Amino acid sequence: MRDAGPGLVVLYRWRLHPGAEASFTAAWSRVTQLLRERGSLGARLHRGADGVWYSYAQWPGADVRAAAFAAGPLDAAAAEQMHAAIAERFPELLLEPVVDMLRAADELGAPTAGAGDGLSAAERGDEADVRVGGSGAVTSRST
Numbered sequence: 065m066r067d068a069g070p071g072l073v074v075l076y077r078w079r080l081h082p083g084a085e086a087s088f089t090a091a092w093s094r095v096t097q098l099l100r101e102r103g104s105l106g107a108r109l110h111r112g113a114d115g116v117w118y119s120y121a122q123w124p125g126a127d128v129r130a131a132a133f134a135a136g137p138l139d140a141a142a143a144e145q146m147h148a149a150i151a152e153r154f155p156e157l158l159l160e161p162v163v164d165m166l167r168a169a170d171e172l173g174a175p176t177a178g179a180g181d182g183l184s185a186a187e188r189g190d191e192a193d194v195r196v197g198g199s200g201a202v203t204s205r206s207t
Contacts, residue, residue, distance in 0.1 A: 071125035077154035088149035102132035
């Protein structure tokens, strides 16, 4: 069993306006990268079968998270882009990790393109076809 992992996890939940998924994903990726530069350990974005989008962000502790947001605006355009895509916002949940059983990508033995940089293929400048599929899943295919 691994230790409990990061000191704080924040779970965010949103319902998006139809057709706003790609815009939201791009803006979320930008904001998440900027938060990593301010101390976040990173985040993951998911879409549930219930149509709700979920993100959980990992932080070393509440103090690092507070300092990151106290440092001022991240990217006003990206924040507005996210806001415009959100139809409904649910209260954020602060979680205390107890046991961490996730494997890091490097533990799997197969590095992934851009692993760990928090950017999509398109944002890294890779030629890619990034779209939201019929199921709502965001996909990226190198060309």
